[in-house]
Amino acid sequence: MRRIYLDHAATTPLDPRVFEAMLPYLKDQYGNASSVHALGRKARFAVEESRECLAAHLGAEPGEIIFTSGGTEANNAALHGMLGGARRHLVTSAAEHEAVLRPAERLEKAGHRVSMLRPAPSGAVVPEQVAEALTEETGLVSLMHANNELGTLTPIASIAAVCHARGIPLHCDAVQTAGLFKLNVDALGVDLMTLSGHKFYGPKGVGVLYVRGGLDFEPFVVGGAQERKRRGGTENVAAIVGMARAFEWAVVEAGERVAHLAALRDRLCTGLRQTLGEAFVFNTPVGEDVSVAPHIVNIAFPPHDAMPLDGEMLLLNLDMEGVMVSAGSACTSGAIAPSHVLLAIGHDRATASAAVRFSFGKDNTEEDVDQTVERLGTILRRMRQRRSAATSRPASA
Numbered sequence: 001m002r003r004i005y006l007d008h009a010a011t012t013p014l015d016p017r018v019f020e021a022m023l024p025y026l027k028d029q030y031g032n033a034s035s036v037h038a039l040g041r042k043a044r045f046a047v048e049e050s051r052e053c054l055a056a057h058l059g060a061e062p063g064e065i066i067f068t069s070g071g072t073e074a075n076n077a078a079l080h081g082m083l084g085g086a087r088r089h090l091v092t093s094a095a096e097h098e099a100v101l102r103p104a105e106r107l108e109k110a111g112h113r114v115s116m117l118r119p120a121p122s123g124a125v126v127p128e129q130v131a132e133a134l135t136e137e138t139g140l141v142s143l144m145h146a147n148n149e150l151g152t153l154t155p156i157a158s159i160a161a162v163c164h165a166r167g168i169p170l171h172c173d174a175v176q177t178a179g180l181f182k183l184n185v186d187a188l189g190v191d192l193m194t195l196s197g198h199k200f201y202g203p204k205g206v207g208v209l210y211v212r213g214g215l216d217f218e219p220f221v222v223g224g225a226q227e228r229k230r231r232g233g234t235e236n237v238a239a240i241v242g243m244a245r246a247f248e249w250a251v252v253e254a255g256e257r258v259a260h261l262a263a264l265r266d267r268l269c270t271g272l273r274q275t276l277g278e279a280f281v282f283n284t285p286v287g288e289d290v291s292v293a294p295h296i297v298n299i300a301f302p303p304h305d306a307m308p309l310d311g312e313m314l315l316l317n318l319d320m321e322g323v324m325v326s327a328g329s330a331c332t333s334g335a336i337a338p339s340h341v342l343l344a345i346g347h348d349r350a351t352a353s354a355a356v357r358f359s360f361g362k363d364n365t366e367e368d369v370d371q372t373v374e375r376l377g378t379i380l381r382r383m384r385q386r387r388s389a390a391t392s393r394p395a396s397a
Contacts (some may be wrong), residue, residue, distance in 0.1 A: 001322045004368045008199075009148055009176060009296055009359035010326055014242075015201035021245040022203065025238035033235045034226065043237045050244035054208060057251050058193070059184035066209045066227050067240055071175045071196035072099040074209035077220035077231065078171040078192045079103045079142060081211075084218060087139030088112045091130060094344040095119045095150075097173060100142050101340070113137065121345050122285040123152035127162045134166050144173040145181070145188075149341040149357055151284045151296030153177075160189025169215060175199050176293060179250030180258055185210055195247070197239065201362075202246030206239035257362050261294040264360045264369055268297055271373035279304065279380065283342060283355065300347060300355040301380075307387060308350035314379065315356070321375040326357050 005013075025046060031039025033047045048062070055062040068074045080103060083090055092104055094116045108114045115133040117125050125143055134141075141163050143154050156172050163170045169191035174183055179200030185193060191212040198204040209231075211217050217230065224232030250257070269286050283298040301309040311327060318325055327339065342352035358372070 002367075002371060003322045003324070004364075004372055005324045006358045006360060006364065006368070006372060007324050007326050008361035008364075009357065011198045011204065012201045012361055013363075014198075014203060015246055015249065017249065018202055018242045018246045022238040022242040025241055029237075031237075033237055034224075043235075046237055046241050047235050050240045053244040053248055054195075057183075057247060058210060059186050060210055061213060063228065064185075064210055064213055066211060066230050067235060068207045068209050068231060069205055069233075069236075070198070070207040071097075071173065071194050073221070074194040074196070074207045075099040075142075075171075075173055076103045077209050078194065078211075079107060079140065080220045081217045082140040082169060082171070082192070082215070083107060083112055084139070085216075087137055089115065089135055089137040089139055091115045091117065091133045091138060091141045093117045093119055093125045093143055095123050095125075095147055095341045096142070096144055097148055097175075098340075100144070100173060104142075119344055122288065122290045123147045123150040123283075123341065123345055124290060125154055125159075127155060127158045130159050131162045134163070134168060138166070138168050140169055140171055140192075142171040142173070144176070145183075146174075146176040146293040146296070147341065148176050149283075149296075149339060150298050150345075151176070151293040153291040153293060155291075156188050156190065160191075164189065169212070176296070179247060180254055180261075180294065182251075182254070185212070191215060197243035197246060200246050200250040202243040203239045206236055206243045208243070253362075258294050260362065261360050264364055264366070265294055265297055267366060267369045268358060268373065271369060272299065272376075275373050275377040276380065281351070283345070283347075295360045297358045298355060299358075300342065300351045302348075302351045302354075304384070309354040309383070311354035311356075313383065314354065317379045317383065318356070318376065321379060323372050323375055325359075327355050 029042050031043040033043040051062045051065045055065050090104055092100055104114050117129050119125050130141060145156055146153050160170045171192040172190040173194045175194055175196045178195045193210040195208040197206040219230045222232050226232055226235060280299045280301050283300055284292055315327060338349045338352035339355055342355055
């Protein structure tokens with residue numbers, strides 16, 4: 001049976017070219033980038049060359065790039081690093097990733113004020129909402145570029161203009177759009193931005209926080225002078241090199257990748273409509289006047305005849321049939337719970353608990369899409385038949 005991986009929003013496979021670029025720093029070039037001997041200097045050169053590469057593709061200065069252990073750390077660093085002094089107010093959205101919501105929760109417990117914007121049914125937050133939430137105490141606005149569960153795009157440039165008119169910095173989690181969209185920090189107007197290497201065919205455990213020069217930024221991880229004293233800890237040289245190469249190739253190939261992903265997305269949506277009829281709803285606003293990422297389609301199954309669908313069993317059945325998908329963010333998996341994003345956009349708990357996120361990658365094919373639709377239809381029929389049989393069975397005497 002052909003195994004089909006449609007969970008690229010959770011992680012992408014390592015590009016073989018990236019592995020080859022990393023290999024020397026996993027073997028012979030093992031020096032600590034803070035050491036002054038030859039091996040250390042070679043490691044330092046590799047780190048700084050990677051920093052320059054990433055900065056160039058982001059329209060940033062090399063000194064504005066901070067290497068982190070990934071997107072979660074970068075988001076934590078952005079929030080904790082910017083909220084201090086008199087400005088102790090954070091504006092964000094109820095549909096953000098857990099890596100923003102949980103730090104926001106911790107900041108609130110520590111005495112900061114957090115304004116949690118309610119997204120539209122599409123998952124989008126609009127500039128007018130942000131403008132209404134800003135106060136003299138607002139120290140940061142944090143909104144993602146593309147929602148990791150829905151794929152809905154946030155009008156970041158317009159929101160940045162609203163923020164900057166009040167002298168307030170904007171942080172953007174761009175983890176889901178890196179390598180697909182042009183992320184020029186000046187064009188977007190962002191003051192801080194998060195990337196994660198494993199979302200664009202690079203290694204896990206490495207990320208970037210862009211911090212615009214001149215911002216009063218306090219380090220989140222302390223204990224060393226690395227990253228210009230903004231993030232302590234020995235640099236993961238091999239991963240940094242791999243991430244830079246992966247991002248470079250992603251930027252070069254973005255046009256081709258986006259066209260391919262969008263075609264697969266549209267084929268999936270057509271197939272789902274034809275096969276499932278009215279049994280499901282689109283959570284991703286496909287076909288609407290809303291901008292969406294090309295690689296994510298999220299659907300949910302409302303209760304049928306007052307009977308909810310077991311979302312966890314649906315995912316397990318898909319896996320058994322060789323289709324690897326998720327219910328939403330991989331960072332909240334383990335025990336399937338209603339998606340906080342779907343609850344935020346107005347779904348009831350039963351529907352939010354029966355959701356599937358398909359997320360495509362550059363190596364997926366039309367056959368993958370067609371097989372996924374066919375297997376999903378078979379699984380749903382089987383689940384309904386079993387449920388119908390169970391409910392019609394007479395009770396034991």
